[in-house]
Amino acid sequence: MKILFASQNKGKQNEAKELFKSLDVELAFPDAFSELNDFDVEETGKTFIENAILKAKSYSNIVNLPCIADDSGIIIDGIDGLPGIHSNRWFNGTSDERNAEVLKRLKNKQSSQERSARYLAAVCFYDPKTEEYETFEEVQEGIIGNKIIGNAGFDYDRIFIPKGYEKTFAQLGDELKNKMSHRARAYEKIRLLIEVLSREK
Numbered sequence: 001m002k003i004l005f006a007s008q009n010k011g012k013q014n015e016a017k018e019l020f021k022s023l024d025v026e027l028a029f030p031d032a033f034s035e036l037n038d039f040d041v042e043e044t045g046k047t048f049i050e051n052a053i054l055k056a057k058s059y060s061n062i063v064n065l066p067c068i069a070d071d072s073g074i075i076i077d078g079i080d081g082l083p084g085i086h087s088n089r090w091f092n093g094t095s096d097e098r099n100a101e102v103l104k105r106l107k108n109k110q111s112s113q114e115r116s117a118r119y120l121a122a123v124c125f126y127d128p129k130t131e132e133y134e135t136f137e138e139v140q141e142g143i144i145g146n147k148i149i150g151n152a153g154f155d156y157d158r159i160f161i162p163k164g165y166e167k168t169f170a171q172l173g174d175e176l177k178n179k180m181s182h183r184a185r186a187y188e189k190i191r192l193l194i195e196v197l198s199r200e201k
Contacts, residue, residue, distance in 0.1 A: 001198045002026040004033075006059035006069035011154035016068070018178050019187045024198055033063050048072060048085060048122035049135050056126035056133060064128055068190060072121040072183055074156045076144060078114040079105045087155070099148050099159045106144055115144045117160060121183040123190050136189040140182035153177060 003025050005016045013029055020027055030036040041058045045051035048071040055069035073087030079102070083090040091098050106115055119140040126133040142162040150158045150170025157169035157177070169177050178184050 001194075002028055002065055003194065004028050004030070004059055004063055004065045004067045006030065006055050006067050009154070012070070012183075014174075015178055015183065016187070018174075019184065020191060020194075023191065023195055025194060028065070030059070035062055043071065043085070045071070045085070048120055049124075049137055051085065052122040052124040052135060053126070053133060056124040060126050060128045066125065066127045066129075068123065068125050070121055070123040070183065070186070072119065074117055074119050074160065076102065076106070076115075076117040078109045078116070078144070095155055096148060096158070099156060102144060102156070102159060103147070112143055117142055117144050119156075119160065119182045121181075121186045123183075123186040125190050125193060134190070134193055136186045138182045138186040138189075140180075 001024070005013065005027055007013060008030055016027060030039065036059070039059075039062065041055045043051040043054065045054055051071035052069050055071065056067045059069060060067035071085070073083060073085055075081050075084050091101050093101070109115060119142070120137065122135060122137045124133055124135045140162055142160050145159050145161050145168055148158045150168045152173045153170045159168060161168050162172075162180070165172060169181065
């Protein structure tokens with residue numbers, strides 16, 4: 001069973017390889033398809049789930065393969081729920097520049113309530129043959145730390161401290177993150193679904 005993983009993000013691709021390595025499926029990525037060169041989906045959904053469905057269908061319909069797509073982001077209470085569904089687009093700059101902007105906006109907010117945040121991941125599996133899809137959504141609660149620290153992960157991992165820990169995701173490392181994060185839990189549900197589907201084919 002060949003499945004397209006609809007993301008150009010190398011960090012997400014590496015997570016997917018690790019999470020799905022036990023399955024009897026061939027995981028393909030957009031850069032393997034010339035028709036997906038420079039292809040991008042305008043994320044017009046109002047929720048993470050809507051964007052995940054939109055991406056899965058859009059990619060799948062081009063290459064005619066079952067497709068996994070996600071939309072994820074971080075919601076920070078101290079800056080009115082930003083960045084939310086605009087996590088990669090709300091501030092122009094590198095990942096570290098976005099992190100620095102978050103810390104700047106939270107500079108005078110030091111209580112755990114003001115710095116509370118949550119990562120949210122919505123994942124969709126879409127089958128073009130049946131035109132049916134399944135979605136799963138998971139949340140990881142935590143707080144925003146006071147500095148950018150750690151070498152693992154990507155995006156906001158260097159400032160996000162998950163609930164129950166004193167280190168950022170980036171400090172905890174990919175192995176632990178891939179077991180307990182919001183995305184890992186959402187993808188585990190997709191993995192179990194695909195495991196069943198692959199047995200049926």
